[in-house]
Amino acid sequence: MRKTITGEHPVTIGLDLGDRRTHLCAVDAQGEVSSRFSVTTTQRALQQVFGELAPSRVVLEVGTHSPWVSRLLASLGHEVIVANAREVRSISGSSSKNDAADAEQLARLGRADPKLLKPIRHRGEQAQRDRARLGVRDGLVRARTALINQARGLTKALGHRLPACGGASFARRMQQEPLEELFPGLDTLVETIGQLSQAIRAQDREIERLCQQCYPETALLRQVKGVGPITSLAYVLTLEDPHRFAKSRSVGAYLELRPKQHQSGDRDPQLRISKQGDAFLRRMLVQASHYILGPFGPDTDLRRFGERLSARGGRLARKKARVAVARKLAVLLHRLWITAELYEPLRIGAGEEALTE
Numbered sequence: 001m002r003k004t005i006t007g008e009h010p011v012t013i014g015l016d017l018g019d020r021r022t023h024l025c026a027v028d029a030q031g032e033v034s035s036r037f038s039v040t041t042t043q044r045a046l047q048q049v050f051g052e053l054a055p056s057r058v059v060l061e062v063g064t065h066s067p068w069v070s071r072l073l074a075s076l077g078h079e080v081i082v083a084n085a086r087e088v089r090s091i092s093g094s095s096s097k098n099d100a101a102d103a104e105q106l107a108r109l110g111r112a113d114p115k116l117l118k119p120i121r122h123r124g125e126q127a128q129r130d131r132a133r134l135g136v137r138d139g140l141v142r143a144r145t146a147l148i149n150q151a152r153g154l155t156k157a158l159g160h161r162l163p164a165c166g167g168a169s170f171a172r173r174m175q176q177e178p179l180e181e182l183f184p185g186l187d188t189l190v191e192t193i194g195q196l197s198q199a200i201r202a203q204d205r206e207i208e209r210l211c212q213q214c215y216p217e218t219a220l221l222r223q224v225k226g227v228g229p230i231t232s233l234a235y236v237l238t239l240e241d242p243h244r245f246a247k248s249r250s251v252g253a254y255l256e257l258r259p260k261q262h263q264s265g266d267r268d269p270q271l272r273i274s275k276q277g278d279a280f281l282r283r284m285l286v287q288a289s290h291y292i293l294g295p296f297g298p299d300t301d302l303r304r305f306g307e308r309l310s311a312r313g314g315r316l317a318r319k320k321a322r323v324a325v326a327r328k329l330a331v332l333l334h335r336l337w338i339t340a341e342l343y344e345p346l347r348i349g350a351g352e353e354a355l356t357e
Contacts, residue, residue, distance in 0.1 A: 011053075014107030015060040016099045017041060017069060024049075025103035026056075027111055036100060041065060043072060050076050059110030059117070061085050061102075067122040081110050083117035123240050130210060131237045134230065137203040138280065141167070144196040151189045155182055171197055207233060221333045223343035225298050226291035231284040235333055238281045248334040255282055257327035282326070289325035300345035302328060 011034065016023040018041055025036040039045045050058075050073055057079045060066055070080045083106065109117055123131065148170050155162050160182055165173040171194030211218040211229045218232035238255075245251055255278060291297055293306045302325055309321035336343055 011056045012107045012111040013056050013058045014103040014105065014110065015058060015069070016103040016106065017060055017063055017065045018099065019064070021099075022046070022069075023099040023103040025100065025107050027104070027107040031108070031111065033104060036103065038099075041069075043068070046072060047076070050078060053078070055079065057081065057110055057114075059083060059106040059114070061106065062120050066120075067128060068125075070122055071125060081114045081117060082120045082122060083109070084120055086118075121244075123237065127237045127240055130214070131234070133203065133206060133210070134234055134237070134280065137200060137207065137230070140196055140200050140203065144170075144193055144200065147189055147193050147196070151186060151193075154186070158183055168197055168200075204229075217337060220336045220340055220343075223336065224288075224302075224329065224332065225300070225345075226288040227329075227333065231281075231288055232333075234281045234284050235330075236337075238278050239334070239337075242334055242337045245334065248331045248338070251330045251334045252327040255285070255327075255330055257282060257285070257323060257330060285326040285329055286322060288329060289322045292325055292329070293322060298345060301347060302332070302345075 010029055012027050014025045014027070020041060021038045022041045023036070023038045026034045028034045039049055046069065055077045058073050059081045060069065061083050062085055066082050070082050074080045122128075144167055148167055151174075152162050163173060163177070171190050174190045174193075208229050211233055215233060215236050218229065218236055221227050221232040221235060222229070239245075239251070245254070289302075289306070292300065292302050293310070297303050305328060306321040306325040309324055310318050314320075335341075
């Protein structure tokens, strides 16, 4: 028997997305539940249900299926709100949590005030596909690092030590060593690490091609020393539309490169960054700040700013300086993107104030 949603419009529909089934709850304008049921989590099933409905407000939590589901429902004319999971603690902390109740709670929250859900904007399908390539490369690098660490750990346990070298050159360097004298299986580890290095180089070439052919705006960002194809492409694919931010300084907050706040009365402690938002891009920006503040970083406004923060001393001064430089770098990259202007590492007469915070 086919389920239909009845009731007065406007209708707010809450979706609790599951890997196999999705639970729906529709709440009418008076706040009464007009219908609830479940469907399989497939494009065909959801399109059949929502294709027959008048335009409604649909609320769902961010998750694995939320990108394609939100795009599908928006294409059918519905207003889609993807709720930030951190903002719906009333669901995760409920004493009577179940799929049907979660769907109803989402519908009621979306009906009351969608801004309370801190809606998330998913990137487009093509951007998501291209971003997947960065994820593939990151997974290969992590796998290579894990195998290298394993090889070094097993060798140390036998009283030996492998020569120091970078991950990219590890297999080539180890081919010069008498592997059979260390422990059985090390040659297999080295061979696998070499294969991973080849795969990573192939991904690097493809990422470079994407930057040049599909995302030429990355060249504007790569004017900054320390920002390469991976960081610039991750930045462009994460923000997607630079004009969605009225001010460049908003990008730092969007990427959560800002301290958390817990102010109450006269109490306003200094806290760490929230570490919400896009973790991969945040990590790339922090790595770029490592280079900027490192021994090979050129003399720039960014470097001088970081050095001033480090000079204040304190146990975490250097670490805080790197995060602060990463935040300013995010702001600078946005400015270069929207203005397409030539990057000036040192603005004579302007100094540090040349960078918008």
